[in-house]
Amino acid sequence: xxxxxxxxxxxxxxxxxxxxxxTLWRTHHPSVLRYxxxxxxxxAEDAASETWLHVIRDLQHFDGDHDGFRGWLFxxxxxxxxxxxxxQSRTRETATPPTRTAPDAATQAxxxxxxxxxxxxxxGLPADQAEAVMLRIVIGLDVATTAGILGKKPGAVRIATMxxxxxxxxxxxxxxxxxx
Amino acid sequence: xxxxxxxxxxxxxxxxxxxxxxxxxxxxPGLADxxxxxxxxxxxxxxxxxxxxxxxxxAHRRSAARSERRRHAKARIRAVLVPATTGLALLILTGTAxxxxxxxxxxxxxQHAHSLxxxxxxxxxxxxxxxxxxxSRPGPRPSLDVTALTWCQAxxxxxxxxxxxxxxxLSKAAGGEKHIGKYCRDLHRSASxxxxxxxxxxxxxxxxxxxxPAPLGPSDPVQPGLPATSxxxxxxxxxxxxxxxxxxxxxxxxxxxxxxxxxxREPKKNTDKHxxxxxxxxxxxxxxAERGQPE
Numbered sequence: 001x002x003x004x005x006x007x008x009x010x011x012x013x014x015x016x017x018x019x020x021x022x023t024l025w026r027t028h029h030p031s032v033l034r035y036x037x038x039x040x041x042x043x044a045e046d047a048a049s050e051t052w053l054h055v056i057r058d059l060q061h062f063d064g065d066h067d068g069f070r071g072w073l074f075x076x077x078x079x080x081x082x083x084x085x086x087x088q089s090r091t092r093e094t095a096t097p098p099t100r101t102a103p104d105a106a107t108q109a110x111x112x113x114x115x116x117x118x119x120x121x122x123x124g125l126p127a128d129q130a131e132a133v134m135l136r137i138v139i140g141l142d143v144a145t146t147a148g149i150l151g152k153k154p155g156a157v158r159i160a161t162m163x164x165x166x167x168x169x170x171x172x173x174x175x176x177x178x179x180x
Numbered sequence: 181x182x183x184x185x186x187x188x189x190x191x192x193x194x195x196x197x198x199x200x201x202x203x204x205x206x207x208x209p210g211l212a213d214x215x216x217x218x219x220x221x222x223x224x225x226x227x228x229x230x231x232x233x234x235x236x237x238x239a240h241r242r243s244a245a246r247s248e249r250r251r252h253a254k255a256r257i258r259a260v261l262v263p264a265t266t267g268l269a270l271l272i273l274t275g276t277a278x279x280x281x282x283x284x285x286x287x288x289x290x291q292h293a294h295s296l297x298x299x300x301x302x303x304x305x306x307x308x309x310x311x312x313x314x315x316s317r318p319g320p321r322p323s324l325d326v327t328a329l330t331w332c333q334a335x336x337x338x339x340x341x342x343x344x345x346x347x348x349x350l351s352k353a354a355g356g357e358k359h360i361g362k363y364c365r366d367l368h369r370s371a372s373x374x375x376x377x378x379x380x381x382x383x384x385x386x387x388x389x390x391x392x393p394a395p396l397g398p399s400d401p402v403q404p405g406l407p408a409t410s411x412x413x414x415x416x417x418x419x420x421x422x423x424x425x426x427x428x429x430x431x432x433x434x435x436x437x438x439x440x441x442x443x444x445r446e447p448k449k450n451t452d453k454h455x456x457x458x459x460x461x462x463x464x465x466x467x468x469a470e471r472g473q474p475e
Contacts, residue, residue: 016241022234029229030222052233056240112225118217138218165211174210 007066014059021059025052028070031139032077034115038123038130039081040088047084051077071145074135078149121171122164128152129164136161284343328353329371332364 006027012020032051036044054076062072122130122138128150135146136157147154168174279285280293283303290305298304331350334342342350354363 013237016245018234018238018241021237022230025230025233026222026227029233030226033226034218049229049233053236056233056237060244112220112223114217115220115223118214121214122218134218137215168214169208169211174208174214 003066006069010066010069014062021056024069028073032073034119035074035131035134035139036077036081036084037119038134039078039127040084041123043084043088044081047077047080050080050083054080067145070141071148074139074141074145075149078131117173121168121173124171125164125167128160129167132157132160133164133168137165282343325367325371328363329367332360332367335360336364 006024009020009023013024029048029052033044033048036047036051040047051073055073062069064072122133124130125133131150132146135141135149136143141149143154143157147157150157152160276285280290280297280302281300283290283305285293285305287305290303293302294304296302328350331342331346335347335350351357351360354360
């Protein structure tokens with residue numbers, strides 16, 4: 001969808017139009033959810049819901065175009081994801097530690113299995129590299145926006161992205177796919 | 181091995197062109213697959229929650245609109261309440277100022293106002309229009325005769341007009357506005373005929389009153405007493421009612437006025453007024469009453 005249409009949808013949503021909001025949600029929710037899967041693991045769904053509730057609450061006061069909205073949305077998502085991760089680590093003391101294993105065959109067969117696998121591999125990176133790869137490469141935000149979201153300098157974002165990609169290239173599962 | 185080459189190339193490229201990001205479009209097929217998979221179109225699973233979230237959006241909008249309306253209502257109430265309160269406060273302030281100017285505040289407050297705003301013409305307690313509460317507070321309440329007498333003096337042409345309240349009482353005591361003149365005349369006559377009864381109760385109340393007038397008019401026993409009845413505060417008040425003694429000496433039907441200005445404490449305009457009014461009782465009384473009323 002062109003950016004101008006999305007900006008229109010944003011304006012409509014800010015005026016209280018449910019259809020405009022639905023457009024925004026359909027456009028961005030998958031990205032938010034995938035980013036949060038990398039960031040917060042199993043709690044991604046909760047974190048994504050929290051993110052959108054926050055957006056609903058503050059949308060009226062948001063000032064900017066659609067690009068600005070994307071940056072704002074992922075900044076909120078990051079904070080909610082970190083919150084969820086903290087909650088996760090607090091409950092981990094009692095619960096069994098979550099195992100970061102590759103998805104089983106049944107999941108692989110399901111729709112979106114490749115996506116799930118890819119996200120799992122990216123989530124295996126060090127946190128800063130995983131986030132940088134997700135926002136910069138997978139979601140496609142520019143360096144400045146990514147730097148703003150991660151609270152880093154643009155140079156640091158570039159380095160983290162590069163190191164992340166390099167590390168992914170060395171990943172055994174990717175090396176096996178190399179010849180495919 | 182190839183990955184290592186890519187790494188080295190990337191490092192080299194970065195050193196040469198820090199702005200370009202060559203790895204963003206990797207030529208590594210496995211990596212490209214991975215990124216494509218991560219970027220794949222949304223699955224129906226991922227979009228399952230749309231209805232819930234849109235419902236949440238609508239609900240929030242509705243409640244926000246409600247609270248917005250409530251805020252508007254509050255603002256409207258404020259818009260009415262603030263001017264009303266301000267107006268009321270102004271009214272109270274103005275009333276107090278007028279009361280202070282005419283000397284109708286309670287004793288203590290009047291004294292205070294006088295010390296603060298004497299430059300603005302706020303009189304000391306007792307020098308303004310005599311009020312009923314002030315004599316009643318310090319000691320036994322003087323008889324109606326005395327109070328009415330002071331009213332009569334104020335009504336008949338004292339320096340300040342009679343306050344509305346006192347005027348009402350006076351007219352009530354006289355039995356009507358029209359009878360005030362006659363009532364006052366009768367009162368003066370009876371007071372000068374039997375001057376003593378009003379004096380005793382109030383004399384002890386004011387310590388400063390007796391000494392001052394005593395040397396001035398030793399032959400007149402009434403003189404110190406009468407002013408004291410209406411001036412309970414030890415200020416320079418005694419001379420304010422000196423008109424009385426004069427008529428006590430001559431119980432005629434010219435009961436007022438001539439003696440008053442002689443005490444020199446009163447403002448000049450007062451003196452003039454009384455001198456002009458001295459020839460007759462009826463004429464000055466009505467005249468000054470008319471003059472005093474509209475104020």
